[in-house]
Amino acid sequence: xxxxxxxxxxxxxxxxxxxxxxxxxxxxxxxxxxxxxxxxxxxxxxxxxxxxxxxxxxxxxxxxxxxxxxxxxxxxxxxxxxxxxxxxxxxxxxxxxxxxxxxxxxxxxxxxxxxxxxxxxxxxxxxxxxxxxxxxxxxxxxxxxxxxxxxxxxxxxxxxxxxxxxxxxxxxxxxxxxxxxxxxxxxxxxxxxxxxxxxxxxxxxxxxxxxxxxxxxxxxxxxxxxxxxxxxxxxxxxxxxxxxxxxxxxxxxxxxxxxxxxxxxxxxxxxxxxxxxxxxxxxxxxxxxxxxxxxxxxxxxxxxxxxxxxxxxxxxxxxxxxxxxxxxxxxxxxxxxxxxxxxxxxxxxxxxxxxxxxxxxxxxxxx
Numbered sequence: 001x002x003x004x005x006x007x008x009x010x011x012x013x014x015x016x017x018x019x020x021x022x023x024x025x026x027x028x029x030x031x032x033x034x035x036x037x038x039x040x041x042x043x044x045x046x047x048x049x050x051x052x053x054x055x056x057x058x059x060x061x062x063x064x065x066x067x068x069x070x071x072x073x074x075x076x077x078x079x080x081x082x083x084x085x086x087x088x089x090x091x092x093x094x095x096x097x098x099x100x101x102x103x104x105x106x107x108x109x110x111x112x113x114x115x116x117x118x119x120x121x122x123x124x125x126x127x128x129x130x131x132x133x134x135x136x137x138x139x140x141x142x143x144x145x146x147x148x149x150x151x152x153x154x155x156x157x158x159x160x161x162x163x164x165x166x167x168x169x170x171x172x173x174x175x176x177x178x179x180x181x182x183x184x185x186x187x188x189x190x191x192x193x194x195x196x197x198x199x200x201x202x203x204x205x206x207x208x209x210x211x212x213x214x215x216x217x218x219x220x221x222x223x224x225x226x227x228x229x230x231x232x233x234x235x236x237x238x239x240x241x242x243x244x245x246x247x248x249x250x251x252x253x254x255x256x257x258x259x260x261x262x263x264x265x266x267x268x269x270x271x272x273x274x275x276x277x278x279x280x281x282x283x284x285x286x287x288x289x290x291x292x293x294x295x296x297x298x299x300x301x302x303x304x305x306x307x308x309x310x311x312x313x314x315x316x317x318x319x320x321x322x323x324x325x326x327x328x329x330x331x332x333x334x335x336x337x338x339x340x341x342x343x344x345x346x347x348x349x350x351x352x353x354x355x356x357x358x359x360x361x362x363x364x365x366x367x
Contacts, residue, residue, distance in 0.1 A: 026315065026363040029138065029195065030078035032087040032326075033204070033247040033304055036070060037345045037353035038128075039104070040096045047127020049096060051347055058347040066350040071107035073352060074133075077326045078359040086113050087359065088195065090133040091247045093186065093206035097121070101131055118191050120146035123184040130189050130204040130248070140194045146187035149227055151208065151220045153181045183208065183220060190231055195362075198243075198318055201235050203228060205248025207258070221252050225262015232263075232307070236275050243318065244307040246277070249355065253299050254282035265305050272308045279305045280323035280360065291325050291356045293341045300325070302358045310362075321361040331356060 040052035042063050052058040075086040095101055098119045105115040118141055119131040134141065189204040205228065208220035228246055235242045252258045259265050265279035266272045281303040290298025302325075310320045331352055333341045344354035 024315075025366045027196070027366050028083050028085070028321070029089075029318070029362045030083060030085065030087040030359050031089045031202075031245060031247070031304065031362060032074075032077040032357055032359040033091040033249075033302055034070075034074065034077065034357040035206075035249045035302060035353055035355040036092050036094050037351075037355065038094055039066065039070070039092075039100050041100050041103070045096065045127060047096070048125060049127060052096075056347050062347070062350045066345060067104055067107050068109070069345075069350060069352050070104060071109035073326075073331065073357065074104075075110060075113060076328070077357045078324065078361065083361065086135070088135045088138040089202060089245075090115075091130065091189075091202065091204035092133060093130045093204070093249050094128045095119075095131055096127055097129070098131075101133070105133065116141070118144050118189065120144075120187060120189065122146065122186045123148070124186050125184045128186065128206070130186055130206050132189060132191050132202055132204055134191075134193070138196060139200075141191055142193050142199075144189070144191045146189055147227065147231055148187050149185055149208075149224055151183045151185065151223050153183055185220070188224075188227060188231060190235075192235075195318060196364075198364075199239070200318070201242055201244045203231060203244065203246040203248075205246065205250060207248065207250045207252065209251050218252075218257065221250065221256070221258040222262050224250075225258035228263050232277070233275070240275075241309055242307065243309045244277075245304060245310070245360075246306075247304040247358075249302050251301055253301065254279050254285050254303060259303070263305065269311050272311060274308055276308045277305050278308070278311050278320070279303060280320070281305075281358065284323065284325070289325055291327075291358055292354060293338075300358075302355055304358055304360045306360065315363060315365040318362045318364045321363040323358070323360045326357040326359060 040049050042054055042058055042060050044053055077087050101117050101119055114136050115133045116136045117133060122129045185208045186206040191202045207224040210217050232244055235244055263277055265277045267282045269278055272278045281300045285300045291300045291302040306320045331342055333339050333343055342354050342356055343351040345351040
């Protein structure tokens with residue numbers, strides 16, 4: 001009887017050891033996006049920044065408080081009991097210039113992470129740009145470019161001549177006036193680099209707003225979706241196996257034409273063909289999740305999409321694992337008219353942002 005009991009215990013012990021030996025280990029990296037909502041300094045620049053100047057109440061003290069607020073959020077995005085590392089890559093938008101980004105990464109809560117910056121000035125009329133922050137010990141940029149989005153007030157002129165000539169007669173004198181019909185908005189940032197030695201392509205977007213109404217402004221975002229697709233195709237021409245991550249505040253939901261047709265993003269992984277795009281935030285939106293609210297209606301305008309090459313099941317290189325919205329309690333209004341909304345920023349009261357950050361995990365098997 002004792003021998004049988006010993007053999008049973010031995011069998012169970014050996015089975016446990018074998019199971020543990022077969023357990024796979026993975027390296028996990030977080031990739032995030034955050035609309036920083038009006039990260040302006042206190043200096044009067046050439047852009048339309050009048051709302052965020054000392055004479056309007058946007059003081060140096062408030063600017064520093066805004067940096068402290070963002071410095072609290074950024075290193076925590078995507079952290080959990082299974083992932084305690086800060087994001088290796090963070091796409092951001094609504095930043096005034098490179099200077100505010102340098103102030104941000106030097107914040108006492110971020111300086112130890114040693115974030116680098118990829119930034120270009122955009123022609124946006126408000127002077128707000130997109131950028132990529134990256135942890136230097138994990139990611140090494142090899143190239144970057146800002147791709148302009150050419151859209152026009154008369155959508156029929158999109159991708160045609162930027163200026164039109166109008167002839168006016170004043171006191172029998174003919175005058176020719178150049179009318180600029182271009183809508184100046186944010187460029188698309190494309191950064192290629194090595195993540196732990198593996199090439200990754202990152203696109204950071206901030207698509208045109210819904211100013212004037214969703215329907216009227218939709219053609220602008222549809223053009224942005226087509227531009228994203230064109231950029232992806234150009235990357236694939238150089239490398240058919242390229243891994244591409246497209247992120248940003250799209251000012252559209254995952255169900256809108258700009259995303260579904262412009263980019264061609266799919267809800268289900270099994271529907272993604274070669275060179276296709278998977279959007280994990282569409283399923284999240286269907287479940288009622290939100291990254292922002294407007295008139296008590298939530299939606300996910302902040303999205304991160306991945307190429308087909310990132311959803312393969314061979315984890316010998318980095319692959320997409322899962323996605324999330326970082327909406328911890330300290331980011332949420334707890335009372336008043338906007339209870340449940342993100343704690344937004346304003347010249348009178350520096351907050352966080354009117355958007356929640358979003359993120360995805362990339363995983364790679366460790367031998």
